[in-house]
Amino acid sequence: MALLPSWQDKTFGGKKLGGKIRAALWLESEVGEGNIFTKAQLRQAFPDDAQIDRRVRDLRDHGWRIDTSRDDLALKQEEQRYVTKGAEVWIPGQAKTAKHKNSLTDAQRRKVWQDDNFLCRTCGVGVGESYDDGGIELSKLNIARREVLMPDGSTEFQYVTECKRCGTRAGEHKADLAELLGTIETLAPLERKALAAWMEADRRTLGPLEKLWGVYRTLPADSRAAVKQAVTDEDS
């Protein structure tokens, strides 16, 4: 492993280390991936940097995933979780590589949106729609780069439609195509058929099982018992 500069150093190799880089180093060496830290700990480590919260947030632009209590219900309000490391911003040049958002042409952006049916692929909101939370905010669609682990083990970056709200919230998603294809292999024929129908409709439609369940759950107890008996008998 290459030697990391220390988060306590203010310079490295003759260069000044900025707050964002030192915050990244602190997360790496003091917190560690998967672990929780608090704002108080962060401020204690960087008493001179009044903007240190913001420096940590800025790391998200470089692929660092840092969840707050809004992203992860297990966290208390003052806690954050350092989920995964992003670009190694302490390496000269790395700090600039993350912002690819505007490198697409208008035609390319339209193509991505079209292929995604103009839906945010994270929350499902359509273009210019309101969210289900009763607020007045209307969605604005953006494009995100998604890291996809391919079946052959290589990594590819693919573009996906994402609304502005999900883009600021979600941190970096990774897709594991190999694992997904493996899970699909294990599906029973009925499950596979249901999934294929949802994919065709690009939304989750009611299949025979959901319809049966919908009727079953409204039945009186004796009738429920009769249906349950029939299902169980079929089983043995």
Ligand SMILES: [Zn+2]
């Ligand atoms: Zn969304």
